[in-house]
Amino acid sequence: MSSAQIRFATLWRREVNRFMKIKKQTLGAPLLETFLYISVFGAALGSRIDKLHGIDYVVFVIPGLIMMAWSTNAFANNSSSILQQKFQGAIQDQLSSPASPAELLLAFSLGGFMRGLIVAGLTFIASSFLVDLPVDHILVLVPSLLLVGFFFSQLGVLIGVRAEQFDDVAFAQTFVLQPLIFLGGVFYSAQLLPQPFETLTHFNPIYYMINLVRYGFVGFSEVSIALSLLALTAATAVLFFVNLRLFTTGYRLRA
Amino acid sequence: MPENALQIDDLVKRYPTGVEALRGVSLEIRPGEMFGLLGPNGAGKSTLIHCTTGLAQVTSGTIAIFGHDAIVDYGEARQAVGLAPQEPNVDWFLTVAETLDYHAGYFGMPKKARLARTEELLETFSLTEKRDERTRTLSGGMKRRLILARAMMHRPRLLILDEPTAGVDVELRLELWHYVQRINREGTTILLTTHYIEEAEQLCDRIAFINSGEIVGEGTSAELASRYGVANLEDAYLALVGRKELSRSHVEVEVEA
Numbered sequence: 001m002s003s004a005q006i007r008f009a010t011l012w013r014r015e016v017n018r019f020m021k022i023k024k025q026t027l028g029a030p031l032l033e034t035f036l037y038i039s040v041f042g043a044a045l046g047s048r049i050d051k052l053h054g055i056d057y058v059v060f061v062i063p064g065l066i067m068m069a070w071s072t073n074a075f076a077n078n079s080s081s082i083l084q085q086k087f088q089g090a091i092q093d094q095l096s097s098p099a100s101p102a103e104l105l106l107a108f109s110l111g112g113f114m115r116g117l118i119v120a121g122l123t124f125i126a127s128s129f130l131v132d133l134p135v136d137h138i139l140v141l142v143p144s145l146l147l148v149g150f151f152f153s154q155l156g157v158l159i160g161v162r163a164e165q166f167d168d169v170a171f172a173q174t175f176v177l178q179p180l181i182f183l184g185g186v187f188y189s190a191q192l193l194p195q196p197f198e199t200l201t202h203f204n205p206i207y208y209m210i211n212l213v214r215y216g217f218v219g220f221s222e223v224s225i226a227l228s229l230l231a232l233t234a235a236t237a238v239l240f241f242v243n244l245r246l247f248t249t250g251y252r253l254r255a
Numbered sequence: 256m257p258e259n260a261l262q263i264d265d266l267v268k269r270y271p272t273g274v275e276a277l278r279g280v281s282l283e284i285r286p287g288e289m290f291g292l293l294g295p296n297g298a299g300k301s302t303l304i305h306c307t308t309g310l311a312q313v314t315s316g317t318i319a320i321f322g323h324d325a326i327v328d329y330g331e332a333r334q335a336v337g338l339a340p341q342e343p344n345v346d347w348f349l350t351v352a353e354t355l356d357y358h359a360g361y362f363g364m365p366k367k368a369r370l371a372r373t374e375e376l377l378e379t380f381s382l383t384e385k386r387d388e389r390t391r392t393l394s395g396g397m398k399r400r401l402i403l404a405r406a407m408m409h410r411p412r413l414l415i416l417d418e419p420t421a422g423v424d425v426e427l428r429l430e431l432w433h434y435v436q437r438i439n440r441e442g443t444t445i446l447l448t449t450h451y452i453e454e455a456e457q458l459c460d461r462i463a464f465i466n467s468g469e470i471v472g473e474g475t476s477a478e479l480a481s482r483y484g485v486a487n488l489e490d491a492y493l494a495l496v497g498r499k500e501l502s503r504s505h506v507e508v509e510v511e512a
Binding site: 004006007010011013017084090092094250254 | 270302312334336338349362364405
């Protein structure tokens, strides 16, 4: 391995090591949360709800839960990891190393990405035991999930870099991200909503992400798949370059 | 003629608040030197170190480390530097051994070399028994040992010690100075900031005084004393900060009177 490869692998390993050391909190809790959602909305409530768009309610809900698991964990991991390291001053060890801004950004991003991947992957495996979960369009599902994971990793990095106190991260997660996810159609179809809520849902970017993932699993979508994929790719790229700019200029990282 | 270990020219650092922490600092540290940087709190010592190590953005001026531009060619420049900061900024999630291993990884050291170097420095800094403890459980002195060991992990050619003996016991202070003198003899250049003037006087080949973001004096301790027309480095420092009345000779005269 070259010096640069060792450096990048170490930066990434540090991020993975961090969440693996507190896995009850970083992996166990989100898995339990997702399991509870499946139990309450899928099994308990779902047995009283007829099919949605010809799909069993529990099967309709699970793709959104998998997407939610990946996105919230990727976001939470990166925002809290960066803020904690800023708070401790430990980030100085990485910032004063020969690592480039792009290396630092990618390593931080991939930490959350991995945590999201593990939680989403375990959710998928557990769900497969509980229900017959199809994978209708794997060529849409895989890029959609990867893009969703990377988008929320970048968002976590952005919030972590900007945050000056833990309250800033909690605010973004509780008052912005969580409502957008819940109102993005994880548990319902937007077409069933009365106006103006159905139209308003179309302004929620997470609605399109949920539809992409749901289409990948069950083959049903309320939006254009091609356009949604294109928009998600563009949004992820924009966010990446915004973060790269922050790391290059040292915004709230270097004095 | 070999490149200077550190060459700073006309360095200005202005914070977004408008505070000018460094006002045209120029400094040369020769390879193999032990160089002391003295100044009162807020004089700009840490800012200068942060600019050198990439922890602060430079407003203007240049910094070269062994000939590598620390702003443009920062990879090569930072590879040559080891920093033990003033605050023990250890990562709470890591153990003592991991702290050293990860640091070396950030500097591209292969695994075998990292493991051997980790063992060596754990032993040198009496940290072997603590190797598997999380850093947040360490005492202040142990944290200080750890950040010193961490700074030396990748065998830097320029070692920057920012007040390394602040708040440490006599035993560690002496251990540290023995080690620093040894690696200095072996060729490592040292930049030291300290509030203990006798340390700088005993250890450093040359010393610079920094005050209000400017280098106001530079030379050996004898040269600095001579420049301020006083008997020793401590009195020269007191003259710099405008507190001549605290001079030991002054106090002794008053006591006799």
